[in-house]
Amino acid sequence: MEPMTALVLAFQLLALFSIAGALLIYLICKVRDDTAEVAESQPGTVLVTSADTALGLQLCTHLANKGCRVFAGMRDAQDSLPAKLLNGWLKMREYNEEPVRGAIIPMQLDVTREDVLRETTSAMGAHMNAGERGIAAVINTSGSLFRGRVEVQEAQQWEHMLKTNILGSLRVAKAFVGFLRPTRGRLIYLGAGAGQGSSDGLVAFNASRAAVEKCVDELRKELQPYGVRVVALDTTGLTAEALYKAPVPHTDTESEGAPTQYTADVLSANALQVIERALWDVVPLERYQLVQNSKLNFMLPCRSSLRMTKLGAGASRGVQRV
Structure with missing residues (x-):
């Protein structure tokens, strides 16, 4: 074979392999994008075990805006402040130009009581829809938080934190x-790492x-054969109080009779996107970091802020710790 012919043939083979490689890469990316689109277009049903906290309440409204049907766990799903906030938020959204895409269903739920948990599952x-x-x-x-030095803190408070945080995680x-096995769903916990603020x-x-954290690790091993993914959300960068604080009511004092507003923003817009990834990544990580390690990081306002018509004075004072 002449040198020139061999050179032309080599270039042709190189071009052929390049085209085949580019096509293969395109097909792989296309499959991944299609899978991600399917996961995002069908967000499904999510249970948030406590909407009594500002963080849980923010998650409920955010995920409902994303199209999820959200079961919102509450110790009192009828007369509590969070329950009234959710009802007011949903009513307000009915008159919005962009009504909520999903739904929120308040549920009585207490992770410290197995009898209540059985009623919640029922x-x-x-x-659930047919099929x-x-x-x-x-x-x-x-979860539960009481701050205090060991020498002066009441043992009752220790017991409450251990009962809610540890045993509650296992009870959940x-x-x-049983609701996650058929769908190969995800069990997501707030992991350790409340690193900002005084310890x-x-x-x-x-x-x-x-x-x-240890419960999460062991549950991951036990549930992996059933296809249930156990995910930890690293809370480093959030104060301990931010994890379980109640929604805070505040009133606009500039005009009399102005509606009372309730601040439920704990997570930044970036942190909410991280939780979306934990929910809908095709292959989820074992751990996601909610707050990025950057001195320039700051909290942004969230569109799921709760605003409703002023409640009675008694209701506006009904802030509770979960």
């Missing part, structure tokens, strides 16, 4: 994993959070 089953096999995810936002898995008086709390 109520969730009653709300619906399970739900997409459970996000455990339940026990109660709701004084958080011995018992930090011990309970470390135990939750």
Whole structure:
């Protein structure tokens, strides 16, 4: 074969392999994009175990805006401040130009009581559509915090934190994993790492959070054969109080009779996007970091802020710790 002919043939083969490689890369990207679009277009049903907290309440409204049907767990799903906030938020959204895409269903839920959890599972089953096999995810936002030095803190407070944070995490898995197996869904926990702010008086709390981390690791191993993914949300950068604080009412004092507004923004817009990834990534990570490690990081206002017509004075004072 002449040198020139061999050179031309080599260039032709190189071009052919380049075209085949480019086509293969395109097909891989196309499949991944199509899969991601399907996951995002069908957000499904999500349980948030505690909407009594500002963080849980923010998650409920945000995910409903994304098209999810959200079961919002509450200790009192009728007369509590968070329940009234959700009802007011939904009513307000009815008159919005862009009505809420999903739905929020308040549910009585208490992670410290197995009898209430059994009633919650029955109520969730009653709300399932015909042929619906399970739900997409459970996000455990339940927890308890009492700050105080060990030498002066009451043992009752230790017991409450251990009962809610550790045993509550296990009870959530026990109660709701049956809804996740059929869908190969996700069990999502707030992981340890409340790294900002003073750590004084958080011995018992930090011990309970470390135990939750171990629970997450062991649950991941146990549930992996069933296709249930267990995910931790790294809360480094959020104060301990921010995790479980109640929504704070505030009134516009400039005009008399102005509606009372309720601030439920704990997570930044970026952090909410991280939670969306934890929910809908085709192959989720074991751990996602909510707040990026950057000195330039700051909290942005969230569109899911709650505003409603002024409640009675008694209701506006009904802030509780979960």
